[in-house]
Amino acid sequence: MASRTRGRTRSGTAARPGAPARFGTAPRTRGRRRGSSPAAPADGARRRRLSLRLTLPVLVLAAVMAMLMLRGYVHSEILADHRIRPEAASGRVPEKILDGGPVIDTRGGRTTSLRIPDHHLVLTFDDGPDPTWTPKVLDILKKHHAHAVFFVTGTMTSRHPQLVRRMVAEGHEVGVHTFSHPDLSYQSTKRIDWELSQTQLAITGAAGIRTSLFRPPYSSFADAMDDRSWPVTRYIGSRGYITVVNDTDSEDWRKPGVDAIVRDATPAAGKGAVVLMHDSGGDRHQTVEALDRFIPSLQQRGYTFGNLTEALNAPSAHTPVTGPDLWQGRAWIFLVQAADGVTGVLVAGLAVVGAAVLARFALMLCLSFAHARRVRRRNFRWGPPVTEPVSVLVPAYNEAKCIENTVRSLTASEHPLEILVVDDGSADGTAGIVEDLGLPDVRVIRQVNAGKPAALNRGLAEARHDIVVMMDGDTVFEPATVRELVQPFGDPRVGAVAGNAKVGNRDSLIGAWQHIEYVMGFNLDRRMYDVLRCMPTIPGAVGAFRRTALERVGGMSEDTLAEDTDITMAIHRDGWRVVYAERARAWTEAPESVSQLWSQRYRWSYGTMQAIWKHRGALLDRGPSGRFGRVGLPLVSLFMVVAPLLAPLIDAFLLYGIVFGPTRKTIGAWLGVLAVQAVCAAYAFRLDRERMTHLVSLPLQQILYRQLMYVVLLQSWITALTGGRLRWQKLRRTGVVGAPGGDPDRTKGRQPA
Incomplete structure (x- = not known):
């Protein structure tokens, strides 16, 4: 670094009067004591x-650091918990839940289990929305006039709100799949509330609605409910949510091939089912191809593909949001988009x-x-x-x-x-x-x-x-x-x-x-x-x-x-x-x-x-x-x-x-x-x-x-x-x-x- 001149205390401004303020020049101060100025402030x-x-x-x-932290939080790099608890005993889970259907309602102290009627299929997609695969899934559903339920995470919803907006606009239902996809059996009630509220905030900002549907991460069939997950399910119900698991797993997450996905997703003997698929979490081209074959094939066999409330002939799971709550959600989406944009520029x-x-x-x-x-x-x-x-x-x-x-x-x-x-x-x-x-x-x-x-x-x-x-x-x-x-x-x-x-x-x-x-x-x-x-x-x-x-x-x-x-x-x-x-x-x-x-x-x-x-x-x-x-x-x-x-x-x-x-x-x-x-x-x-x-x-x-x-x-x-x-x-x-x-x-x- 060049050694510049030292020893000066002359006062001056960065721009001459009347000149542009940017990169101005210091005014000449001949004859003035350095460090003094007639207009010098106290x-x-x-x-x-x-x-x-x-x-x-x-x-x-x-x-800048705040934007970086927000981006890390939304991308599940901060406060994320990736632990998965092994299966536990199920002695405390009611038999009617273990032997019941994939829709579990514990609201208001109830213990109700519902099944999907015969010849009705509810396609459900977890972990999205994904900017690559979710639009392809939506295109196929639209092509075949089918509806589905998308259990979205708060992180992905915050980053891709336009996809959730499209889901709702095209008649699909949206459910909460937590914000950062943790195993809730490890979490406190405070953390569970935070996961729910943050995801609802993102959904509100994206589509202007709240939803009453919930699917816990790492869930399976109803008979897999154990003494660790059942208390969580009851607590979720006390917060006003219906828990939706599944009774037919396509196992597309294994990427077994299109034929295997179609076979695993097809219920036996015309029964109704909640089918588990994924529109995020990796390469889902097999899921997309299987879906394009699976829907028309079962439609020809008399199946209808509707969302959950259509299949159960129940009131909509969506509630419109207005007023301060809506603007709070939109503000959240704006901040997340800004953080992603700023971070992209920073990278x-x-x-x-x-x-x-x-x-x-x-x-x-x-x-x-x-x-x-x-x-x-x-x-x-x-x-x-x-x-x-x-x-x-x-x-x-x-x-x-x-x-x-x-x-x-x-x-x-x-x-x-x-x-x-x-x-x-x-x-x-x-x-x-x-x-x-x-x-x-x-x-x-x-x-x-x-x-x-x-x-x-x-x-x-x-x-x-x-x-x-x-x-x-x-x-x-x-x-x-x-x-x-x-x-x-x-x-x-x-x-x-x-x-x-x-x-x-x-x-x-x-x-x-x-x-x-x-x-x-x-x-x-x-x-x-x-x-x-x-x-x-x-x-x-x-x-x-x-x-x-x-x-x-x-x-x-x-x-x-x-x-x-x-x-x-x-x-x-x-x-x-x-x-x-x-x-x-x-x-x-x-x-x-x-x-x-x-x-x-x-x-x-x-x-x-x-x-x-x-x-x-x-x-x-x-x-x-x-x-x-x-x-x-x-x-x-x-x-x-x-x-x-x-x-x-x-x-x-x-x-x-x-x-x-x-x-x-x-x-x-x-x-x-x-x-x-x-x-x-x-x-x-x-x-x-x-x-x-x-x-x-x-x-x-x-x-x-x-x-x-x-x-x-x-x-x-x-x-x-x-x-x-x-x-x-x-x-x-x-x-x-x-x-x-x-x-x-x-x-x-x-x-x-």
């Missing part, structure tokens, strides 16, 4: 706005993100290898050696703790240079510290606070040389940094060079995480973009520019909060090459607290979005300068804005899979992704000759640190799309990153060159 109002901006990303993520997004991430890793490894092999050849030269002096610009605002180390590191440079420290209205004596050093070739330029871009432009105007190096006031250079940084200018096509920014304070956990991020960013991302000739950012901590290139694009711009990305894109569009110098190392102090890291990355993300929006016209650029628009801008948008925004899907599905299954496959997939990241990180560390010990914290980084970056990016998106205000944030510095070769106590955390 601290309480600021905290309230900040709280709202933090709340929005959390609410979005919570909504598609997950596939896109997964493919993009793996493709990016592969691309980074291949192109990084090619870049390292090219620049490390013994005979590799950018062109004639660059030996002329250069100007180094150090914009500084309240950098009293760091500025001495920064300046002293420059005076130890192996390359001739002049040093211009532009004090941008510091209030902590930064300029005086530099002046008191009395170092040669160091000039201090004081100006009223106007912001970093103005400070850099002021330094550019005062610079004496044709190559200009820019750095932050909290960064230190190695003696060879400037020399290595300017060598690519031996190629007259090069307009800017990105150096290798490294984290100096890496001893803490949060510092180690940023260290991994920086090493991977510079040694894989930067190399990849260099080979593709579409480098997106010259880091504010260590970068060099040809003065001609800067002047042709108008110098540093205040239009965005990521002036380094903005100027890099502008130089690309002007036709210059932007390259990476791996040996030009600079040591910077990274944020040491979560709040400081949040502020920094929030500004980076938002500023990058601003720069992309500002240079969106690059997509239409032609000629050599159009390469960035054709290749760079899409890659930057995909990998730095879109893919990270969708990447939380990986963690959302990871959490869901661990909790609700399949746990082993989920953990295996996550470990696979982590292994790919570890390989890339190890290769990046090897390229930069870094110790591998810091990679021990990589798994924890993927679990915690990445989540913070996701929320920051989401918050940046919300700010950009709503035109919210975003302020520069001044990070607190400690000065722990000292000049190379200096006092060990003042170079804590710096990796030796």
